[in-house]
Amino acid sequence: MSLQRPRMHPALAFSLATALVMLASFTPAFAADPTVTITNFKFDPEVITVAPGTKVIFKNGDDTIHSVIGDDGSFHSDGLDTGDTYSYTFAGAGTYAYHCGLHPFMKGQIIVK
Amino acid sequence: MSHHHDDDEKGNGLNRRHALECMIWAGTGIVWTLSGGVPKALNLLSEAQAAEAVTSGFTFLQISDSHIGFDKEAKVTARDTLGEAIDKVKALTMKPNFMIHTGDITHLSKADQFDDAQKMIGSVGVDVHYVPGEHDMVDADQGKAYMDRFGKDTWGQGWYSFDQNGVHFIGLNNVTNLKAGGLGNLGAEQLAWLEKDLAGRSASMPIVVFAHIPLWTIYEQWGWGTDDSAQAMALLKRFGSVTVLNGHIHQIVQKVEGNMTFHTARSTAFPQPAPGTAPAPGPMIVPAEQLRGMLGITSVNYVVGTKDLALTDSTLA
Secondary structure, eight states, X not given: OOOOOOOOOHHXXXXXXXXXXXXXXXXXXXXXXXXXXXXXXXXXXXXXXXXXXXXXXXXXXXXXXXOOEETTSSOBOOOBOTTOEEEEEEXXXXXXXXXXXXXXXXXXXXXXO | OHHHHHHTTTOOOHHHHHHHHHHTTTTSOEEXXXXXXXXXXXXXXXXXXXHXXXXXXXXXXXXXXXXXXXXXXXXXXHHXXXXXXXXXXXXXXXXXXXXXXXXXOBSSOOHHHHHHHHHHHHTTOSEEEEOOOGGGGOSTTSSHHHHHHHOTTOBTTTBEEEEETTEEEXXXXXXXXXXXXXXXXXXXXXXXXXXXHHTTOOTTSOEEEEOSSOSSOSBGGGTBSBTTHHHHHHHHTTSSOEEEEEOSSSSOOEEEETTEEEEEOOOSXXXXXXXXXXXXXXOOOOOHHHHHHHHTTXXXXXXXXXXXXOBOOOOOO
């Protein structure tokens, strides 16, 4: 005895596929935003490459506070306590160097291309 | 300063005991006085000097890194330990003439944190001269919260000077606009002001400089130094007595170089590791019952490269 799999109507399959593509394209919340975690006074990963328009999340996993300051001053967070996050959307292509405003030896880069 | 105490062990007179009484809570602050016209930490004095100091009628107290808002220790918060420190200040037999706070008043630059710190520290009833730490400049406007409170009657980003009993005090800000990869920073504007402030002063006038981040390099890898401090020191070099008081590193480190004495204070909130003894300079989280003891026992013996730094191994136990 064999079970017959119900066949999907081609038009329905097409519209489902279209919907999935649209979800992927227009509701980025479904995809995990790239995240830089601060651990032991380091940005991890120190360098990430993302597409233009990507929102990057910075999360402080340390016991003390940190901040995220663009070297050119174009973006900055407040002080981030343990577990706090800051996000910034990198619109244009380029290399965005940043550092911690409290501990400027902590450095990172977001490469947008 | 256990070494100095050891040197002074021969006698056990009232004066020494009195000086020690002033310092018994020294895990939380440092009492400074004038001895022969030169600022000295009370516990660094010999018995005779301490006796003179106690009657000279001029002391000031350094408090640092109160970090109000730091509450990782559920049982003992930074508010609790600052409260204890202030109670001890109030219990001193000789009330300090004024206090200086060498920064990181708050943990997150929040209004309620500044409020509570000012209320507690102000309850001593003497003038308090503040300089900012980097934790006091992390509000959304990057320093407005601090400047609104403490920026009145100051120059630039909160630097200033004043005279007391023939000593010239200079409060500096080396925590704003820190450059990527750099250390603490004074900046050209502040250095120009300092040059003007010192111009025309007699070289015999004792100088006390206070700022948050150490004005000499203690441990570059952790940012424990100030990029352009050498330029400030060059301006101060001609003076016969220069005392530099800093915080930031939550432990006592001292260096003497010619006529200059450099000294960092402990925190009232939490200890930090000695340079290079941990992966990062974060807070040392210790059980509540050990915290106060930990605040009092850190010492440093650090060698940079192949050249020894003349740091004093200092504990107050």
